[in-house]
Amino acid sequence: MEHNKKKNDFIVISNDGECAYIKDTKGNYYCLDYFYADKSLFRDYSGIEPIQSYIDEDGDVCHEYDDDYWEITNDIVEDYIKDYDKRCVVIMKDNFDFNAGDIFEVKKDNEWWYGLPISERLDEIGDIEVSGVCYDDSPKYTDAYISNAFIDDGYHYRELTDFELEEVNNNYDFVYEQVMNYINGR
Numbered sequence: 001m002e003h004n005k006k007k008n009d010f011i012v013i014s015n016d017g018e019c020a021y022i023k024d025t026k027g028n029y030y031c032l033d034y035f036y037a038d039k040s041l042f043r044d045y046s047g048i049e050p051i052q053s054y055i056d057e058d059g060d061v062c063h064e065y066d067d068d069y070w071e072i073t074n075d076i077v078e079d080y081i082k083d084y085d086k087r088c089v090v091i092m093k094d095n096f097d098f099n100a101g102d103i104f105e106v107k108k109d110n111e112w113w114y115g116l117p118i119s120e121r122l123d124e125i126g127d128i129e130v131s132g133v134c135y136d137d138s139p140k141y142t143d144a145y146i147s148n149a150f151i152d153d154g155y156h157y158r159e160l161t162d163f164e165l166e167e168v169n170n171n172y173d174f175v176y177e178q179v180m181n182y183i184n185g186r
Contacts, residue, residue, distance in 0.1 A: 010030065013116075030105055037100035045083070048069070109154075111154060125168065127150040133183065144176075
């Protein structure tokens with residue numbers, strides 16, 4: 001199952017060097033798993049020059065590239081995603097029938113959902129511990145932070161890593177909401 005989207009409807013929200021998670025303006029999530037993709041898919045966005053050009057027996061100009069010489073960077077991935085409709089790339093409706101280099105929809109509770117950045121899954125965080133609450137700093141509580149929390153990663157309920165806690169604590173509105181819940185005994 002597939003569908004097309006309007007050009008430049010995507011925002012890359014994370015890219016770990018193997019797959020890029022994308023969000024559209026309606027809040028839907030997508031993924032581009034490019035780890036096993038042929039680098040030639042990204043060549044037009046890399047600025048790489050051919051190592052050799054020649055004319056074949058039919059008179060066509062052919063180019064040879066050394067794709068081991070360059071890496072797929074965040075900028076290349078973002079340009080590839082922004083330009084997907086010009087290349088007639090189809091958005092896959094499920095993640096079971098895609099090829100490397102395809103963009104596919106990510107739905108809650110499928111295996112790809114759990115790869116979304118923690119900042120996109122704040123509503124799934126539980127058992128939140130708040131620290132640093134200084135009542136003299138009321139009503140701002142600027143020193144308060146989330147010191148521990150848990151999330152379901154698709155396999156088990158686990159503690160957030162230090163990196164994830166830092167990401168959560170960078171969302172001041174979320175932290176403030178949790179501080180208010182803590183103070184109000186919720």
